[in-house]
Amino acid sequence: MLIFAYLLACAIIIVESTDQTCRTNYSADVIIPDNCIEEFRSNPALAIQCFPKFNDVTISNLKSAIDCALEFLRINFHSLCKRIEREVTWSTVFESMETYNAPLEYTFTFLQELHSLYNSEEVQSLIEDELSTLANLTSEIATSRCLFNATKMLREKKHEFSMVKQRIIEASYNSFIESGIELPRDQQLRLKDIEVALGKCTLRFQTNVMKSTGQFDLLLQTQEKVKGLPQYLLRIMYRKAVAKYNVTGSTIGGPWLVTLDNTVAFPVLMFADDRSLREKVYMRSIKIAGEEPYDNSPVIEEMRSLYQEKAALLGYSSYTEFSLSHKMAANYSNVMKFIEKLSKCSFKKAHEEIKMLKDFALEKDNVILKPWDLSYYLRKFKEDEFKISKEEIKGYFPKTFVIEEMLDFLSGMYNIKIVESTHDYQTYSPDVKLYDIFNNSNTYLGSFYFDIISRPGRKQDGSWMSVFQTKSEVLHHHPISFLSSNTDTSETFNLGDISTIFHEMGHTLQALLTKVKYSQASGINLIEWDAVEFPSQYLEAFIKKVEIVSLLSSHVNTSKKIGNTLLQNYLEGQKSFSGLDLMTQLKLSAFDLEVFRQHNKSWYEILKNISVTYSTGLDSTEYGNLFPCSFSHIFGGGYTAGYYSYKWAEVMALDAADYVLSKYGTPEFKERALHFKKTILETGGSRSAAESFREFRGRDPSEDALMRHYGILDRCHNYS
Numbered sequence: 001m002l003i004f005a006y007l008l009a010c011a012i013i014i015v016e017s018t019d020q021t022c023r024t025n026y027s028a029d030v031i032i033p034d035n036c037i038e039e040f041r042s043n044p045a046l047a048i049q050c051f052p053k054f055n056d057v058t059i060s061n062l063k064s065a066i067d068c069a070l071e072f073l074r075i076n077f078h079s080l081c082k083r084i085e086r087e088v089t090w091s092t093v094f095e096s097m098e099t100y101n102a103p104l105e106y107t108f109t110f111l112q113e114l115h116s117l118y119n120s121e122e123v124q125s126l127i128e129d130e131l132s133t134l135a136n137l138t139s140e141i142a143t144s145r146c147l148f149n150a151t152k153m154l155r156e157k158k159h160e161f162s163m164v165k166q167r168i169i170e171a172s173y174n175s176f177i178e179s180g181i182e183l184p185r186d187q188q189l190r191l192k193d194i195e196v197a198l199g200k201c202t203l204r205f206q207t208n209v210m211k212s213t214g215q216f217d218l219l220l221q222t223q224e225k226v227k228g229l230p231q232y233l234l235r236i237m238y239r240k241a242v243a244k245y246n247v248t249g250s251t252i253g254g255p256w257l258v259t260l261d262n263t264v265a266f267p268v269l270m271f272a273d274d275r276s277l278r279e280k281v282y283m284r285s286i287k288i289a290g291e292e293p294y295d296n297s298p299v300i301e302e303m304r305s306l307y308q309e310k311a312a313l314l315g316y317s318s319y320t321e322f323s324l325s326h327k328m329a330a331n332y333s334n335v336m337k338f339i340e341k342l343s344k345c346s347f348k349k350a351h352e353e354i355k356m357l358k359d360f361a362l363e364k365d366n367v368i369l370k371p372w373d374l375s376y377y378l379r380k381f382k383e384d385e386f387k388i389s390k391e392e393i394k395g396y397f398p399k400t401f402v403i404e405e406m407l408d409f410l411s412g413m414y415n416i417k418i419v420e421s422t423h424d425y426q427t428y429s430p431d432v433k434l435y436d437i438f439n440n441s442n443t444y445l446g447s448f449y450f451d452i453i454s455r456p457g458r459k460q461d462g463s464w465m466s467v468f469q470t471k472s473e474v475l476h477h478h479p480i481s482f483l484s485s486n487t488d489t490s491e492t493f494n495l496g497d498i499s500t501i502f503h504e505m506g507h508t509l510q511a512l513l514t515k516v517k518y519s520q521a522s523g524i525n526l527i528e529w530d531a532v533e534f535p536s537q538y539l540e541a542f543i544k545k546v547e548i549v550s551l552l553s554s555h556v557n558t559s560k561k562i563g564n565t566l567l568q569n570y571l572e573g574q575k576s577f578s579g580l581d582l583m584t585q586l587k588l589s590a591f592d593l594e595v596f597r598q599h600n601k602s603w604y605e606i607l608k609n610i611s612v613t614y615s616t617g618l619d620s621t622e623y624g625n626l627f628p629c630s631f632s633h634i635f636g637g638g639y640t641a642g643y644y645s646y647k648w649a650e651v652m653a654l655d656a657a658d659y660v661l662s663k664y665g666t667p668e669f670k671e672r673a674l675h676f677k678k679t680i681l682e683t684g685g686s687r688s689a690a691e692s693f694r695e696f697r698g699r700d701p702s703e704d705a706l707m708r709h710y711g712i713l714d715r716c717h718n719y720s
Contacts, residue, residue, distance in 0.1 A: 022047035022048070022049050022050035023040070023041065023046075023047065023049065024040075024048060024049055024102070024103075026099075029079075030076060030099065030100075031072075031075050031076055031079060032072065033068065033071045033072060033075055035068075035071075036068035036071060036072060039064055039065060039068045040068065040072075040103075043061050043064060043065050043068075044056035044057050044061060045057045045061050045062045045064070045065035045066075045107055045110060046065045046068065046069070046103060046106075046107065048102060048103055048106040048107075051423060051424075051425040051426070051434070051447075051480070052110050052113075052426070052468070053426055054426040054427055054428040055426040055427075056426070057110070059122045059123065059126055062107065062110065062111060062126065063126055063129075063130075065103070065107045066104070066107045066108060066111065066126075066130055067133075068103070069103035069104035069106070069107045069108075070104060070133060070134065070137055072100065072103055072104070073100050073101055073103070073104050073137065073141075074137055074140075076096075076099075076100040077097070077100060077140075077141055077144075080092070080093075080096050080097070080100070080146075081144065081146035081147070083096075084146060084147075084150045085146070088150045088153045088154065090154065090161065090165060092150075093147065093150050093151065093154065094168070094172075094518075094520070095474045097147075098472065098474050098475065098519060098520075099474065099475065102475060105469075106469075108130070108134065109468055109469075110468075111123065111126060111127060111130075112127070112466075113466065113468060113482060114428065115127055115203075115206075115460075116459070116460045116464075116466065116484070117428060117429075117451060117455075117458075117459055117460070117482070117484060118428040118429060118455070118458055118459065119207075119210065119458050119459070119460075120458070124203065124207055127203055128200060128203060131196055131199045131200060131203075132196055135192055135195050135196040135199065136192070138195075139179070139188070139189075139191070139192035139195070142175065142176065142179035142180075142181070143176075143179055143180060143181050143188050145181075147176075148173075148176045148181050151169065151172050151173050151176065152173065154169050155169050155170065155173050158170070163686070163687065164516060164518060164521055164686040164687070165518070167521060167526060167685070167686065167687065168518060168520045168521055168526070171520070171526055172520075178314060179191065180313065180314065183313065187313055190309075190313065191310065191313055194306050194309060194310050194313075195310075197302070197306050198303060198306050198307070198310075201299050201302055201303045201306070202303075202635070202636055204296075204299050205289075205296050205299050205300075205303070205632070205635045205636045206460065206632060206636040208289040208294040208295070208296045208299065208629075209288060209289045209294075209296070209461070209629075209630045209632055209636065210457060210458075210460065210461075211294050211457070212260075212288045212289040212290075212291075212294040212630070213259075213260045213261055213288055213289075213456065213457070213461065213630075214259075214260075214261075214456055214457035215294070216259065216260045216284050217240075217244065217257050217258065217259050218257070218258040218277075218280065218281075219241060219245065219255050219256070219257055219258075220237070220254065220255060220256045220257075220258060220277075221254055221255045221256075222254075223254075224274070225256075225274050225277060226254070226256055226272070226274075227272075227273040227274060228271045228272055228273035228274075229256075229267070229268065229271050229272055230267070230271060230391040230394075231251070231391075232391075232394070232488070232490035232492065233264070233267050233268070233271065233488075233490075234251050234252070234254075234256055235251045235490065236263065236264065236488050236489055236490060237256035237257050237258060237264060238250065238251045238254065238255070238256050238257075239489070240256075240257040240259060240264070241254070241255045241256055241257035244257060245257070258277075258281060259456055260281070260284060260285055260288060261454055261456040261461065261486065262454070262461060262462075262486055263454045263456075263486060263487065263488035263489075264488075265281055265285050266375070268281050269281060269282060269285075269372065269374075269375040269376065270375040270376060270378075270379050270390070271376070271379070271391075272376070275367070275372075275373070278372045278373065278376060279370070279372045281372070282371060282372035283372070283623065283624075286371075286620060286623070286624070286625040286626060286627055287624065287625075287626050287629070288626075288629065288630040289626075289629040289630045290626030290629035290630070291626075295629070296629040296630070296635070297603075297604075297626070297629060299635070300595075300603050300628060300629065300635060301602070301603065303635060304319075304595065304596065304599060304603065305599070307319035307596055307640065307641075308596075308599040310322070318596060318597040318598075318599060319596040319597075319640070319641055320332055320593050320594075320596045320597040320641040321597070322641075323596070323640065323641035323642055324641065324642075326528070326529070327528050327529055327530040327642065327645070328528045328530045328531055328648065328688075328689060328690060329530055329644070329648060332593065332597065335589075335593065335644050335648075336590075336593070338644070338647070338648065339586050339589055339590055339644060339647075341716065342582060342586055342647070342712075342716075343583065343586050343614065345707065345712040345715045345716040346579045346582045346583050346586070346710060346712050346715070347579075347583065348579075348715070349578075349579030349711065349712060349715065350579035350580045350582070350583040350616045350617075351616060351617050352579070353576075353577045353579050353580045353616075354369075354580065354616050354617040354618050355617065356381075357369060357374070357377055357378065357381060357577075358617075358618075360377060360380075360381050360384075361373060361377045364377075364380065369618065370618075371618060371620040371623060371625075374618065378577060381576075382573040382576060385573070385576070386569040386570065386572055386573035386576075387569055388566065388569045388570045388573050390494060392566075393494070393495060393562070393566065393567075393570055394492050394493070394494045394495075395492060395555055395556050395557070396492075396553040396554070396555050396556075396560075396561075396562040397492050397493040397494070397495070397497075397498060397552060397553060397554075398491055398492050398493075398554060398556045399487075399491060399492060399493055401552075401554045402493055402498060402552045403450075403501075405551055405552045406498075406501070406502070406505070406552060407419075407435070409548070409551060409552075410505065410509070413670060413673045413674075414509070414513070414673065414674065414677050414681075415439070415440040415674065416437055416438060416439055416440065416445070416513070417437070417438040417439075417440075417442070418435055418436070418437050419435065419436055419438070420433060420434070420435055420436075421433075421434040421435060421436045421447060422436075423436070423447070427449070429451070429453075429455065431451070431453045432449055432450065432451045433449070433450045434447055434448070434449055434450070435447060435448055435450055437512050437513070444478060445478065445479075445512055445513065446471070446478045446479035446480060446481075446511075446512035446513075447478070447479075447480050447481075447512075448480065448481045448482065448483050448508050448511075448512060449468075449480075449481070449482045449483065450483050451482060451483065451484045451485070452483070452484070452485040452486075452487050452497075452501065453486075453487060453489060454486040454487065454488060454489070459484075459486065460484075460632070461486055461632070462486065462632065463484060463485040463486065463500045463501075463503070463504055464484050464504065464637075465481055465482065465483050465484070465504045465507035465508050465511065465536075466481060466482045466484070467479070467480075467481050467511050467523060467524065468480040468481060468482060470511075470514075470519040470522050470523050470525060471514050471516065471517065471519060471522040471523060472517070472518070472519040472522070473517035473518065474518075474519070475519075477519075479511050479512050479514065479522070479523055481507075481508055481511045481512060483501075483504045483505065483507075483508050484504070485497070485500055485501060485504060491556060492556055495543065495549070495570065495574075498543055498549075498552060499540055499543045500540075502539045502540050502542060502543050503536045503537065503539065503540040504536065505536075505539055506535040506536035506537070506538055506539035506540065507524070507532075507535065507536045509535065509539070509681055510523060510524055510535045510536075510680070510681045510684070511523040511524055513677060513681045513682055514681070514682060514683075514684040515682040515683070515684075516682075516683065516684040516685070516686045520685075521684055521685040521686045522684045522685075523684050523685075524684070524685070525684065525685050526684070526685025526686075527684065527685045527689055528688065528689050529638070529639075529642050529645055530642065530644070530645035530648040530649060531645075531648075531649055531652065531689030532645065532649065533645055533646050533649035533650070533653070534649040534652045534653050534656075534680070534689065534693075535653075535680060535681060536653075537646070537649055537650050537653035537654070538652075538653040538654075538656050538657050538676070538680075540653075541653060541654055541657035541658075541661070542657065542661065544571060544574075545661055545664060546564060546567050546568055546571065547664060547665065548664070549562070549567055549571075550562060550564070550567060553567075575709075575711065578709070578710040578711050578712075579710065579711065579712065580616055581710070582710045582712070583614055583616050584616070585646065585647060586614055586647070587610060587611070587614035588631075588643055589643050589644035589646075589647060590610050590613070590614060591606065591607060591610045591628070592634045592639070592640075592641060592642070592643035592644070593641060593643075593644065594606050594609075594610060595607075595628070595634075596640065596641040597641075603628055604626075607621065607625075607628060608621055647706075650706055651701050651702075651703050651705075651706050652689075652693055652701045654705035654706045654708075654709050655697065655701050655702050655704075655705045655706075656676060656680075656693075656696065656697065657705070658705045658708075659672060659697065660672040660673055660676060675696060676696060679692055679695045679696040680692055680693075680696055703716070
C-alpha cells in the first residue's frame with residue numbers, strides 16, 4: 001500500500017476501559033463531520049484511547065469507523081492547508097497531521113491485525129472494499145502541494161530543529177518525492193492506481209497462501225504410517241482429525257490428520273520413517289499457492305510488473321534499485337558483493353556437508369538422498385553424531401515455565417518489569433495474553449499481545465512483531481505491539497520455538513522501550529530496513545548460550561534442569577551444517593534482488609538460474625519447487641527487494657551479541673546489556689543505524705562474528 005507520507009503513526013493512551021475515557025477530547029479547531037458525531041461518541045472501533053475492543057467490534061461498525069476516520073482526516077487536512085498558508089511550524093504541520101490521522105491509523109491497523117491473526121471472509125472483503133478509498137485520500141495527501149511546500153520551508157531552516165526533528169523532516173520530504181509530488185498529474189494518478197493494485201495483490205497473495213495451506217489434509221489410519229512420529233505430534237494430529245472429521249479414536253490408535261501448517265508438516269518431514277509420506281508432504285509443501293485454485297504465479301508477475309512501473313515512474317532502472325536507495329547497503333553492487341563473498345566462503349562447506357549427509361543416508365538405510373529426506377537425515381545424523389534427541393530435549397521446556405523465565409531474565413537484564421496485564425482488555429482468541437512493561441521506577445512504558453499458538457486457515461503462517469501503535473508525546477500515547485508466532489498446541493517448546501520467540505521479543509523491546517517522543521521516529525520507525533532485524537537477531541543469539549538456555553529449562557515431568565552435556569551437544573549439533581543453512585539464505589536473498597531487477601524474465605526462469613548459481617548439490621527445482629508462490633516475506637510482507645536484510649543485520653547482531661555475552665556471569669555483562677538498551681533499543685529511528693552501532697560499539701560492525709558463527713571465518717579470510 002501507499003506509504004502514508006504524512007499519515008504519521010499514532011498510538012493509544014492506556015486508560016481504564018470505560019466508554020467515557022476511551023474517547024478523545026479534541027481541541028476546538030478539530031472538525032468532526034456531522035454524520036460521524038455519533039460514531040465518534042459510541043462506535044467501539046473508534047474508542048481510540050483504549051486497548052482494541054476485539055469482542056465488541058463487528059465488521060459493520062469497523063467499516064463505519066474506517067469511513068468516518070477517512071472523512072475526519074480529509075476534512076481536517078483541507079482545513080490545515082488553509083491554516084499553514086498563514087503559519088508554518090513543526091506543530092502546525094507534523095503535530096496536526098498526527099492528530100488528524102489518529103482515528104484512521106487505529107481503525108485500519110485494527111483491521112490489518114485481524115487479517116493477519118484471525119482472518120475471515122468478512123475481514124478480507126472489508127480490506128479489499130476500503131483500499132481504493134484509502135488510496136485516493138492518501139495519494140491526495142502524499143501529493144499535496146501545501147504540505148510539500150510547508151515541508152520544504154521547514155527543511156530550509158532545519159538547523160533550528162533538533163537532530164531527530166531534522167531526520168523526520170528529511171524523511172517526510174523524501175516521502176513526497178517518492179510519492180510523485182514532482183511528477184505530472186497523470187503520472188501521479190497512475191502511481192496511486194499502482195499502489196491500490198499492489199495492495200490488492202498483496203492481500204490476494206496472503207489469502208491464497210492461507211487457503212492453499214488449509215486445503216491439503218491427509219488422514220492416516222495405520223500405525224505403520226506414523227512410525228517415528230513423536231507423541232506430542234501424534235496428539236496434535238489426532239486432535240486435528242477429531243476437529244475436522246468428528247472421528248473417534250485415540251492419540252495412540254489414531255486416526256491422525258496431516259496438514260501443511262508448519263506445526264505439522266515440518267516435524268513430519270523430520271520424524272516420519274515412512275519415506276512415501278515424507279515425499280507426499282514435501283511435494284505438496286513446495287507447491288503451496290502454486291496451483292489452481294489458489295495459484296500465486298500470476299499474482300507474482302502482476303506485482304513484479306507494477307513494482308517495475310512504479311520504479312520507472314520515479315526514475316529508477318528497477319524496483320531493486322529503488323528499494324536499496326533507502327537502506328544501509330545503498331545500492332545493488334554493495335549488496336551483491338556482500339552476498340557473493342559469503343557465498344564463496346560457504347559454497348565448498350555446504351557441498352561438503354551435503355556429501356556427508358548423502359553418504360550417511362546411503363550407509364545407514366541404503367537411501368539415495370532426495371529433498372524430502374533432508375530434514376529426516378539431518379536429524380538422524382545429529383542424533384548419531386552428537387548423541388541428542390529433539391524429542392528428549394523438548395521435554396525440558398514447558399511453555400508456561402519458559403515464558404515466565406524469559407520475561408524474568410529480560411526484566412533483570414534491562415532493569416524493567418514485564419508482567420501479565422491487569423488492564424481491562426479483550427482478545428480475539430482465548431489463547432492470547434497481554435503483557436505490560438514498566439521501568440525500574442514503576443513507570444508504565446507500553447504493552448504487547450502475546451499470540452504464539454497456530455490457527456491454520458485463520459492466522460498467517462510464520463512469526464512476526466507488528467506495531468499497533470507508537471509512542472507519541474503529542475497524543476500522550478504509549479506503544480502497543482503484537483508478538484505473533486505459530487507454535488503447536490503441545491505443552492512444551494522445542495528450542496527452535498524458543499529461539500523464534502526471543503527473536504520476536506527483540507523487535508518487541510525495541511518498539512516498547514523507545515525513548516523517542518516523536519511517533520515518526522520512535523520504536524522501529526525511520527530505522528533503515530536492513531537494520532530492523534538487528535535487535536531481534538541480537539537477542540536470538542542469546543539462545544546459543546548454554547547458561548541462558550539452562551535457565552529456561554525445567555523438565556515437564558521431573559522439574560530437573562537440562563544437563564550441560566546434553567545441551568552442549570545439542571548446540572554443537574545446531575552449528576553443524578551451517579554452510580548449508582547460509583547458502584540457502586543467500587539463495588533466497590539473491591532471488592529476491594533479481595526477481596525485482598530482471599523484469600524481462602519470468603520469476604521461474606530467474607529461480608532456475610539462481611538455483612544453479614547457489615546450488616548445494618541437492619536441488620529441489622527439478623521437482624517443481626514453487627516456493628516463491630508462498631514466499632510471503634517478499635510478496636506479502638515488508639521485505640520486497642530487501643530479504644538480504646536478515647544477513648546484513650545479522651552482521652551487527654552477532655558482533656554485538658559476542659561483545660555482550662563474552663562477559664556473561666560478570667557485572668560487566670549487565671553493564672554492556674544496558675548500554676545496548678540505551679544506544680540501540682531506546683534510540684529508535686532518531687539517528688541512522690550506523691551511528692547507533694558506532695555509539696554502542698565504538699566502531700563499525702565487523703563480519704568476523706558472523707563468519708565464526710557459520711564456521712567460515714578461516715575460509716573468508718582467505719577470500720579475495
